[in-house]
Amino acid sequence: MPREVGEQYKKILKKYITNQSEVDLYAGQNFSKQFIEKEISPEDLISIHKTAVEEMVANLPTEVPHSFDFLIEMMIHYGLALKEHQSLLKKQEEHETELTIAAKVQDTLLKTKIPNIKGLDIGLLSVPAEKISGDYIYFMDEKENFASVAVADVIGKGIPAALCMSMIKFGMDSLHNGESCPHNVLDVVNRIVEKSVDDSMFISMFYGKYDARNSVFLYSSAGHEPALLYKASKGIFIKLDAKGLLLGVKKNVIYEENSVVLEEGDFIAMMTDGVTEVRTEEGFIDEFLIESLLSKVKDNTAQQMVDSVFKELEQMQNFELRDDFTIVIFKKDEKV
Amino acid sequence: MPREVGEQYKKILKKYITNQSEVDLYAGQNFSKQFIEKEISPEDLISIHKTAVEEMVANLPTEVPHSFDFLIEMMIHYGLALKEHQSLLKKQEEHETELTIAAKVQDTLLKTKIPNIKGLDIGLLSVPAEKISGDYIYFMDEKENFASVAVADVIGKGIPAALCMSMIKFGMDSLHNGESCPHNVLDVVNRIVEKSVDDSMFISMFYGKYDARNSVFLYSSAGHEPALLYKASKGIFIKLDAKGLLLGVKKNVIYEENSVVLEEGDFIAMMTDGVTEVRTEEGFIDEFLIESLLSKVKDNTAQQMVDSVFKELEQMQNFELRDDFTIVIFKKDEKV
Amino acid sequence: MNQGSSVDIYTEWDIVAARQLGRNEAKKIGFGIVDQARITTAISELARNIYLYAGTGRIEIEQVSENGVQGLVIIARDNGPGIPDVRKVMEDGFTTSGGLGAGMPGVRRLMDAFSLETEVGVGTTITITKWVR
């Protein structure tokens, strides 16, 4: 490494030894950042330091330079770890680029069109924990007056999950409109997943279908998080669940189908466990926290509601998502 | 960090300062590896060293401990880089695990059944450059007497490519047998890809269909590497190519369809550019190398042929694949 | 909270003043030399961030004690532009300061506790704590 570095180091060190003032430590530390950027190893730093001390201190006991030689030997492996780090950082960067492209491909592959139904306000938000999501929202192409949505979560996240998602999408695309009552959809998707995916990969899915003519919401669930129904007239929340195994476990599964009627101001929040199983530093969040968060913003639009829930939960877990986060709200609102 | 570490360090350092012998440096270095494993930071090491020197050396000039204080300050950022490395290593490990699972999912998703046709010997090999492949071989489910294969390559490799592959698979699954003449298959797949994939992602595909009743091989190509036909009677290779744009470029593409008749001993090798564009340290391989490699093993089974070509090319590029490697051979052999 | 003191950050000299205050406080309540250096470095990074990205702000340092354990709480406040993508700033290898291992993840690693509140257009408050071992 260049001679001037050693000279400059000696200058700062000398000033510090003379004054022991904070400003010299600050200068030294800023200098050390440059050392790291220039890939100067810690063993080089010790050697520079040794030379500086030898030149600076009169009557230096011989033990001191020997001790520095020993320290240099000790530092070699630290230096190697640092070099490995620098090469790993480069690798990591390449990997990030690949994931960014993959995320873009995923976005395009999984794009879905939000239905536009009189009297139904729809809000949705899906935020991946990492670049690639294993959660999935899909609005089925439906006849007029209907809005159907699938909310799914592949067990596990990241790339394997993304591969599964694209399979589900093409499975759902192959469905005909006639089959689109919730328990039938889950049955068909289950067969596809069971056939194509290896045994370690499971998918939970909630499927809901809203009929604007009579305000009936039909739903089935394949081992998915229950949805939450808010009854505006009573100011209470009701869990919407339906019996059914996870997708991909076995071939023939009977999926229960239930229904509720929405009244003005009622809404249904469909979520993945990335919403309900948020962990803060103190542990899992309280079961009723989501309800209280939704309650607080119940008079806003569906989109404002999901945005607000996300913002609050993100803050609570210190901006670190541990799982993909997905929430869809269907809200009956005659003004829409 | 534990007191004993300091005591042990002092002991080794003292021995070294007394004897300056190699065995103490060796001991010290082995000790330093343990330090790193126990996540003892370099600034901690300097502090241990300082204490040891202070206790060991009589009449130590005050400059020396001050110089160590300065050195500790300099080391803090080295310590941070090391800690970052340790966390990055953990991340890297998780990522490797994820890719391994993804590769398994991909294997399951993309599995295909080799047709069993009288008089046709089929060999195939597909080796990804990294864990996840962007090449794809798919045998269509066909009526008796027919063997159809698609050989495809997503431009780019890794995860984004894998996502695209799974889309193609489901596109092809949705085809009906009636549409399965090569130019029709490419037309249908092109529409699916064009609709679903973003503009930066292209796929090349060679599609061939062999009719065992009259030994006719029909083929079309979407911007793919030409196949190689070996004519046993003349001992020569002929390139099989057909006009057609890459999949996903535009909606309406006319794919040319050509045909050849196979005679006993003839074979067709369909490949991706990972085979033809192999790079050795001296540059790209010669255009005729593949032909000569195939020629050398032309009397073996189709599977032995593809295995042998791979083995030779792998050796030539020093066991580092730069691209996914895929080759399929259809060989007319009445003994089969 | 027992005692408190603070340094307003306007110039690069104030970064040094904040470091000095932090080191003195750390020494006073019994931190060893390496931990003193770690606390000082964390303060240095926070103060430097204020100086570089918010323009002005303040470093507050307080002694705390919990279940008989002494500790130091450092609060860095500014009314700067806020951090639009906190997750990115907290990621390894994406340090705003450019150096390896430093930046916010570095500050977090140097201390025992770390919390961050930020609003775009309003400002940022970072609170870090270290306990005497």
Place this chain on the structure above:
Amino acid sequence: MNQGSSVDIYTEWDIVAARQLGRNEAKKIGFGIVDQARITTAISELARNIYLYAGTGRIEIEQVSENGVQGLVIIARDNGPGIPDVRKVMEDGFTTSGGLGAGMPGVRRLMDAFSLETEVGVGTTITITKWVR
């Protein structure tokens, strides 16, 4: 190649002997103290690998000079089991020695040139070179 000398590796003491020989040679032809330590560490890792995985082998050290530049070539030979997956052994973070940053990628980083020949069931020869700067 001008001069050569070697150490047979049978016991852990021979690792130390190989290190000592390497350090002496490195000092003799004018390597600085840090490079002496790096060369010695590389020899140490190679000798240790022989001792641990091949049982026995030999470290050969030769002075070389090219275009007026002095250098040291170290050859580690063994008739051990060979390395079945070279790509894996050369990968970062997968060190056989378990430690961070060490292993074969570490040896490669400590030196200016590195080459490896291995055959399963026959043995391994690793040749490393460092030039005086």
